[in-house]
Amino acid sequence: MIRNATKRQKMGWVIFIFYLIFLAYFLFFSDYFGRGNHAQQEYAYNLTPFKEIRRFIIYRHVVGLKSFMLNIVGNIVGFMPCGFFLPIISRRSRCWFNTMLLSFLFSLCIETIQLIFKVGCFDVDDMILNTLGGILGYILYKIVQYTRVRIRRKRRAKAEKSVLY
Incomplete structure (x- = not known):
């Protein structure tokens, strides 16, 4: 899998792994977010969509x-x-639906771990917001790809133009 990867994919993997470590630290261990060594005594969860989002707004x-x-x-x-x-490290994730699904499943895993270990709160709204973040990240990826292609085309056209003259 990694052997056949391009340099861009390998660098994407390295950055993605650092991102996962950073995310895990803040979600499960950071004292700043009250995660530290104190687990909750009882389970905390929200299964009503948009309840917490509405409340915070x-x-x-x-x-x-x-x-x-x-x-x-x-x-x-x-x-x-x-x-x-995800689209950088996996060709399958270059489809928006696959990226959305993987973002949702990853968020579901995180929320389930929070529920099982009583660190934080299992919240459907968090999964909705996390999935939205994954979709926005995918849109940003597409914008960057589109911009790179346009820049490459302009450079190629400029080089061809300079060769003709």
Whole structure:
């Protein structure tokens, strides 16, 4: 698998693994997010879609900008690298649906681990926001690809033009 990979794919794997380590640290071990050594005594979960998203949007002035940004924006931005790097490291993920599905499944795994080990909260809204982040990361990947192709075409046209004159 890695042997047949291009340099770009290998570099994508390295960055993706660092991203996964960074994400795991913040989701499961970071004292900043209250994860540390204190596991919750009982299970915490939300199975109602958009319940927490709605609550954070409606009460954003009460919960504060920092909590709003961490919960809503943080879940989206935290998964954008996943959607960006999946198409780089895997040819199958170059289809938007596969990237969305893998982002969702990865988010489901994280939420399930949080539920089992009582670290954080199993939240359907987090899975929705994480999947949205994966999709936005994929869109960013497509924009970068489109821009690279356009730049290459312009350079090629400029080189051909200079050869003719």
